[in-house]
Amino acid sequence: MPQWTLACKTTDIDAEDLIRFDHGGATYAIYHSPDGKFYATAGRCTHEDVHLSDGLVMDYVIECPKHNGQFDYRTGEAKRAPVCINLKTYPVKVEGGQVFIEV
Amino acid sequence: MTHRNYDLLGEDGRRAVETGLATAEWYHSDVPRAVMKDLMKRSDAPAIRDTVIFYGAMILFAGLGIWLWPSWWSAPFWLAYGVLYGSGSDSRWHECGHGTAFKTGWMNDLVFEIASFMIMRNSSTWRWSHARHHTDTYIVGRDPEIAVMRPTQMFKILLAFVGVLDVWAYFKGTIYNAVYGPTEAEKTFIPASGWAKVTYVARISLAIYAATILLAVWMGSILPLMVIGLPRIYGSWHMVLTGLFQHGGLADNVLDHRLNSRTVYINPISRFIYWNMNYHIEHHMFPMVPYHALPRLHEVIKADLPAPTPSMWAAYKEIWPAWIRQMRDEDYFIKRALPATARPYREDLHTAALGAAE
Numbered sequence: 001m002p003q004w005t006l007a008c009k010t011t012d013i014d015a016e017d018l019i020r021f022d023h024g025g026a027t028y029a030i031y032h033s034p035d036g037k038f039y040a041t042a043g044r045c046t047h048e049d050v051h052l053s054d055g056l057v058m059d060y061v062i063e064c065p066k067h068n069g070q071f072d073y074r075t076g077e078a079k080r081a082p083v084c085i086n087l088k089t090y091p092v093k094v095e096g097g098q099v100f101i102e103v
Numbered sequence: 104m105t106h107r108n109y110d111l112l113g114e115d116g117r118r119a120v121e122t123g124l125a126t127a128e129w130y131h132s133d134v135p136r137a138v139m140k141d142l143m144k145r146s147d148a149p150a151i152r153d154t155v156i157f158y159g160a161m162i163l164f165a166g167l168g169i170w171l172w173p174s175w176w177s178a179p180f181w182l183a184y185g186v187l188y189g190s191g192s193d194s195r196w197h198e199c200g201h202g203t204a205f206k207t208g209w210m211n212d213l214v215f216e217i218a219s220f221m222i223m224r225n226s227s228t229w230r231w232s233h234a235r236h237h238t239d240t241y242i243v244g245r246d247p248e249i250a251v252m253r254p255t256q257m258f259k260i261l262l263a264f265v266g267v268l269d270v271w272a273y274f275k276g277t278i279y280n281a282v283y284g285p286t287e288a289e290k291t292f293i294p295a296s297g298w299a300k301v302t303y304v305a306r307i308s309l310a311i312y313a314a315t316i317l318l319a320v321w322m323g324s325i326l327p328l329m330v331i332g333l334p335r336i337y338g339s340w341h342m343v344l345t346g347l348f349q350h351g352g353l354a355d356n357v358l359d360h361r362l363n364s365r366t367v368y369i370n371p372i373s374r375f376i377y378w379n380m381n382y383h384i385e386h387h388m389f390p391m392v393p394y395h396a397l398p399r400l401h402e403v404i405k406a407d408l409p410a411p412t413p414s415m416w417a418a419y420k421e422i423w424p425a426w427i428r429q430m431r432d433e434d435y436f437i438k439r440a441l442p443a444t445a446r447p448y449r450e451d452l453h454t455a456a457l458g459a460a461e
Contacts, residue, residue: 017140048126048238056143056391058206065391067234068202080202082234084296 004093004100007040011097018062018073020053023103028090029053030099031073033060038092039073040101046078046085107243107355107433109252111288116244119356125245126238130359130449131388132407134400139389142396142403145206149395150198153375154214157195161187165330172326181329185338186376189266192221193342194378194394200230203393204378220308222342223273223335225280227300228289235292237390241355241363247292249355250347253433255426260347266339280305341376345369348418349383352425354436358452360387361445362438366401367412384408406444 007021013032020043021028027043029052043051045064054065062073069083076087091102108115119125134142164184171177198204199215219226232247239245251260262268279286285293285301293301311331318327325333354362364384369377380386382397385404392400405411412418421437428435441448 047234054139056140056145058145063202063391065389067237068391070202080208081230081297082294084294 002102004102007099007101009098010038010094012099013038016057016059018053018055018057020051021101026103027051028101028103029062029073030092030101031057031062033074038094038099040090040092041071041073041076042088045069045083046087047083105434107253109243109249111244111247111291113244116291119239119242119245124239124242124356124358124453127358128452129240129388130361130452132404132446134389134403138403139392142389142400143391143393144396145203145393146395147206147210149393150204150210150214153378154195156375157187157191168329169326172329173324181334181337185334186341187338188221188334189336189338190341190345191376192218193346194376194380196222196224196226196229197233197380198378198394200233201390203391219304220311221335223270225277225301225304225308227297227304228280228285228293231293231297232289237387240360240387241350241353241357243355247288250349251351251426253355253429255430257426257430260426263343263347264340266336266343269339270335277305277308281309341373344415345373345377345381348412348415348422349380351418351422352429352437354438356453357450359449360384361408361441362448362450365412365418366408367415367418369415373415406442407446409439409441409445 005023007028007030008019013019013030015032015036016034018029018031021030029041029043031039031041033039041052043053045052045066047064047067047069050064050066052062052064056063060072060074061070061079063070064083067082068080069078070080071077071083071087072079073087073089076089078084078086093100110116116125161184164180164187168177168180168184171180195204195214195218199211199218202208202211204214205211216226219229236246236248241249243249259268276286280301284298289301290298315327315331319325348365348367350363350365353365357363361384364387366384367381369381374381378394379397380394382401385392385397385400388404389400412421425435425437
């Protein structure tokens with residue numbers, strides 16, 4: 001059963017940036033968008049086994065640090081080769097300055 | 104001595120996958136996140152400026168070459184045009200393929216397609232081959248972009264300066280791609296979703312060359328080919344000169360770019376043509392950093408890298424004897440000293456895999 005899990009504080013992530021969050025043997029990426037919203041995706045690129053947390057957030061796009069493949073982190077959509085497979089996304093809620101993801 | 108099999112469908116590639124040498128974790132120098140974010144920041148302005156200068160200079164030189172044709176006074180302008188066409192397009196292809204030159208996606212894509220045509224690379228195939236080059240840099244049997252294979256074949260290196268072998272391989276491959284699609288070897292790094300584009304690009308490229316040749320026949324002059332096609336032969340020397348020192352004589356089958364790549368200080372004109380790819384360790388370690396920020400990245404991490412090679416001359420002084428030795432000893436490579444400030448080479452990352460492979 002999916003459950004809400006505390007990932008970080010809202011202040012842990014700069015605007016237009018992301019951090020890594022490991023939980024239950026899996027790894028995730030938590031994003032803080034330029035308009036102040038928070039999003040969560042699987043942590044590793046679907047192209048190769050590289051963590052996205054070293055990547056670059058530009059508006060609503062995360063660019064993989066290894067091959068510059070891009071995803072829309074709001075939807076997980078693969079936007080630029082060499083990524084072809086969409087990224088899994090997870091529901092996020094913010095309560096009391098804390099970011100929870102449903103995993 | 105280990106005999107290397109560079110075939111992408113061969114034994115070395117299969118072993119690299121089995122032992123974990125392929126798609127492995129690589130060493131990275133430490134860079135604080137805030138600094139790296141600043142270095143990775145994208146901007147259209149530097150690339151627009153450089154692209155206007157680049158294509159503006161090409162139009163000027165070609166115009167003067169055509170105006171003075173067929174006089175020998177046109178030769179210097181063709182030489183200048185040729186270097187931009189046959190060498191400068193390599194770095195434009197490279198940077199725009201990474202998507203880092205411009206901030207705006209379509210600008211990267213447009214320059215990438217034009218530069219790919221000029222440098223005679225199928226834009227679809229080479230986008231994927233370069234991704235593999237970054238995944239498995241100089242891993243034998245995995246990296247499709249190993250420029251000098253061992254044992255060294257000197258005649259191939261010398262012929263590369265006039266692009267003859269590249270051009271032959273390009274047309275052979277392009278005709279195959281136009282008729283049959285990607286080769287079996289190309290299918291090892293191009294996903295099925297990209298195969299149709301390989302064929303499409305090959306057919307468009309052949310159509311442009313056919314039209315150029317027909318125009319040349321109709322005019323009874325090679326002038327159209329001096330503008331399109333031939334510069335890949337008479338102007339490719341600078342690309343080869345700068346390209347071969349990227350990895351020349353250094354280690355293969357390692358997982359630390361400080362062991363298999365080289366940073367070389369070069370003159371400003373060459374840096375413009377090469378778009379700062381002389382900072383090659385930096386580029387491989389952090390491919391998201393745009394070309395215009397590589398000198399800054401170099402300053403940030405140079406204490407963790409072997410001392411940069413001070414000139415192209417110094418680079419070839421080091422590489423040439425290594426190539427000679429690699430003609431008879433495939434296992435030989437140059438291992439450069441690290442400064443006291445650097446973390447040791449991460450040979451542990453690949454030792455286990457290599458040991459199992461040998």
